[in-house]
Amino acid sequence: xNVTQVLLVGTSILTSAFSGYIAAQETHSPVVRIxxxxxxxxxxxxxxxxxxxxxxxxxxxxxxxxxxxxxxEKDNPYRLRFFEMYADEQAYRTHLESSHFKKYVAATQPMIxxxxxxxxxxxxxxxxxx
Numbered sequence: 001x002n003v004t005q006v007l008l009v010g011t012s013i014l015t016s017a018f019s020g021y022i023a024a025q026e027t028h029s030p031v032v033r034i035x036x037x038x039x040x041x042x043x044x045x046x047x048x049x050x051x052x053x054x055x056x057x058x059x060x061x062x063x064x065x066x067x068x069x070x071x072x073e074k075d076n077p078y079r080l081r082f083f084e085m086y087a088d089e090q091a092y093r094t095h096l097e098s099s100h101f102k103k104y105v106a107a108t109q110p111m112i113x114x115x116x117x118x119x120x121x122x123x124x125x126x127x128x129x130x
Contacts, residue, residue: 030066030125031092034118035082043111044078050111054104062098064091085125 039047051070058065064087073079086092095101 028088030122031086031089032120032122032125033082033084033086033092034120035084036114036116036118037080037082038113038115039078039080040111040113041078047108047111050104050107054100057100058095058098061100062091062095064088065095 055068055070058068066085066087067083068085069083071081073081086095
């Protein structure tokens with residue numbers, strides 16, 4: 001094998017390895033979801049109790065659920081925003097199929113006036129380490 005052939009084989013191996021690395025990074029990148037919900041004001045306190053239980057359970061028992069945050073608009077407490085982060089797409093799908101999430105959906109469906117799910121692409125995710 002001459003030098004040119006060795007370089008071509010080496011380049012081919014590196015390209016293949018790098019392509020595999022990029023594919024692995026893409027399939028295992030975090031999934032970030034944003035949801036905007038409007039809750040029936042008469043059912044807001046019950047909704048908050050149900051969602052709190054679901055969020056706490058998800059973070060506690062699902063290793064792929066990295067974070068779930070819920071905030072309310074200051075002047076419209078029945079308008080909620082959720083920020084959810086999952087380890088990857090599989091973790092998100094596992095969450096959707098969990099019994100506690102399905103229980104939440106069934107219990108809160110009549111409480112939710114509107115729902116908007118926003119697909120996102122992480123640009124930069126930074127947090128303090130505890």
